[in-house]
Amino acid sequence: MAHIAVIPGDGIGPEVMAEALPLLGWAMAKGRRVTWEVLPYGGNHYLASGETLPDAAFERIRDDFDAVLFGAVGDPRVPDGRHAEEILLRLRRDLKLGVNHRPCAPMLDALVPLKGVTASEIQLEVFRENTEGPYCLRGETEGSQAIDIAVHTEAAVGVLMRAAFERALELGRPLTFAHKANVLKHGHGLWMRAFTRLQKEFPTVRSAAMHADALLCALVQRPGDFGVIAADNFLGDLISDLIAAFQGGMGMAASANLAPAPSFRCSGLFEPVHGSAPDLAGQGLANPAGMILSTALMFRHLGWEQEAGAIESSVQEALLKGAATPDLGGSLHTSEMGQALRAALP
Ligand code: NAD
Ligand code: IPM
Ligand code: MN
Numbered sequence: 001m002a003h004i005a006v007i008p009g010d011g012i013g014p015e016v017m018a019e020a021l022p023l024l025g026w027a028m029a030k031g032r033r034v035t036w037e038v039l040p041y042g043g044n045h046y047l048a049s050g051e052t053l054p055d056a057a058f059e060r061i062r063d064d065f066d067a068v069l070f071g072a073v074g075d076p077r078v079p080d081g082r083h084a085e086e087i088l089l090r091l092r093r094d095l096k097l098g099v100n101h102r103p104c105a106p107m108l109d110a111l112v113p114l115k116g117v118t119a120s121e122i123q124l125e126v127f128r129e130n131t132e133g134p135y136c137l138r139g140e141t142e143g144s145q146a147i148d149i150a151v152h153t154e155a156a157v158g159v160l161m162r163a164a165f166e167r168a169l170e171l172g173r174p175l176t177f178a179h180k181a182n183v184l185k186h187g188h189g190l191w192m193r194a195f196t197r198l199q200k201e202f203p204t205v206r207s208a209a210m211h212a213d214a215l216l217c218a219l220v221q222r223p224g225d226f227g228v229i230a231a232d233n234f235l236g237d238l239i240s241d242l243i244a245a246f247q248g249g250m251g252m253a254a255s256a257n258l259a260p261a262p263s264f265r266c267s268g269l270f271e272p273v274h275g276s277a278p279d280l281a282g283q284g285l286a287n288p289a290g291m292i293l294s295t296a297l298m299f300r301h302l303g304w305e306q307e308a309g310a311i312e313s314s315v316q317e318a319l320l321k322g323a324a325t326p327d328l329g330g331s332l333h334t335s336e337m338g339q340a341l342r343a344a345l346p
Contacts, residue, residue: 002302004036005065005266007087010043011276012286012334013071019288019338020069020295026345027299027307036069041087043075052086062095062264067298070271071291076278085137088271093131095266097257098159100128100236101167101297102273104243104253107316111248111328114220121224123173124243127164128236130257132156133187135233152187152232157194163260164230165202173227175205178212178235191232216242240273244290250274251287251327254294256301270298284333287325289315292341314344 004024008014024036039061041053061068068091073084091097104126106112106119132151139148161177168175177195181188192209199207210218212235219226219239223246231239244253253273272290280286292315300308323340324330332340 002032002034002067003065004034004298005061005068006036006038007041007068007070008038009041009071009073009087009276010075011072011278011281012274013042013073013276015281015284015286015334016272016288016291016338017069017071019334019341020291022338022342023292023295023299023311026342027304030307032302032304032307037065041083042073043078043083046083047075047077052083053090058090058094061091062266065266066268067266067301068095068269069295069298070269072272072274072276074276074278089135089137091269092257093135095257095269096131096259096263097267097269098130098156099163099258099260100126100130100233100240100255101163101258102126102128102236102240102243102253102255103297104247106247107252108248108319111252111319113245113248114223117223122246123171124219124223124226124246125167125171125173125228126236126240126243127160127167127228127230128240129156129160129231129233131233133233150184150187150232150234152190154190154194157191157232159260161191161194161198161230163258164228165198165205165207168205168207168228169202171227174225175207175228175230176215176226177207177209178215178229178231178239179209180212180235181209182211188232195230212239215239219243244273249287249327250277250290251325252289252293254290254297256294256297258301268298268301270294270301284335285326286334287327288334288338289319289341292338310345311342315341317344 008017104124109118134150136151179188257269296308296311318340
């Protein structure tokens with residue numbers, strides 16, 4: 001029995017989640033044994049109760065659920081983002097979900113914004129370290145000086161780099177390590193040593209280190225030359241949104257937060273790459289594709305390959321037929337788009 005914690009969160013989070021939840025019922029109808037519970041954590045709950053994610057709720061998620069399906073967090077009424085840190089960043093860190101896997105396989109030529117590039121030429125996967133770097137949230141502001149500390153440990157970097165090399169080997173694709181070791185001599189120096197060690201361990205993987213700034217330019221000019229991209233938390237965040245654009249925009253991109261060697265029952269958190277989009281919230285303008293495709297990633301993680309593949313095919317078929325929310329140039333409401341994206345499910 002798979003037990004799923006559902007956290008819709010803030011802004012468009014609940015709107016796109018409403019289009020993914022029918023997939024759980026559909027999987028059940030197909031014979032999968034699954035239960036889920038919707039948890040209230042997010043901006044509204046925080047403002048009403050003062051609670052972000054209580055320890056007891058965290059421990060329940062960790063010990064009693066197999067995975068988290070997550071919408072988005074971020075509420076303009078909480079300008080310091082405290083609840084986002086204490087919900088999303090805590091879940092990633094304390095569940096030891098060290099790998100943020102963000103695939104990019106555009107579903108339609110028309111969605112690719114790059115001149116002369118077709119969808120089939122692009123097969124990218126970002127492997128973003130998910131627990132460290134500046135996301136440790138250590139630092140201080142003292143008078144006119146502000147300091148953010150980025151922490152990088154051999155353990156976390158090793159986990160991420162190994163997962164990236166293993167994936168590149170599995171896919172038969174090149175691996176690029178994005179870094180700024182020319183400036184971040186300590187932190188990215190440690191990353192470079194991990195990369196060099198794993199290069200020796202995986203001699204058949206075509207791998208190269210690239211300065212992240214130059215990589216971004218090359219990704220736009222020659223996306224087909226790249227496969228798996230390994231990056232730290234901060235650079236991985238930036239690269240994720242660039243390649244979301246290759247898929248048609250923020251509304252299309254899916255992600256999995258994974259523990260390669262799980263320490264707990266809860267071994268994954270699945271969420272779209274986008275945030276709570278306060279500019280769209282409450283208007284039915286959000287594209288639910290990223291959320292639906294993240295649910296497919298969760299199904300694959302649970303071993304439900306057939307259902308995951310069926311969701312991806314159904315989404316692609318709808319897009320081919322022209323189903324589109326305003327971000328894709330169409331006029332479908334979020335719920336109409338959700339219905340269209342699920343329409344070809346068997
Ligand atoms: P965002 O991803 O919410 O929005 C960026 C742009 O993409 C906006 O123009 C938005 O309208 C558009 N967009 C996003 N999702 C879309 C969708 N499903 N369909 C169509 N268009 C979509 O990023 P932001 O504006 O930088 O941040 C807004 C809030 O979300 C902030 O509080 C931020 O911290 C938070 N955030 C949360 C997550 C998360 O929960 N994983 C991720 C990113 C940002
Ligand atoms: C993402 C988001 C988050 C991140 C924010 C909301 C902390 O941008 O999931 O990519 O940077 O990880
Ligand atoms: Mn981001």
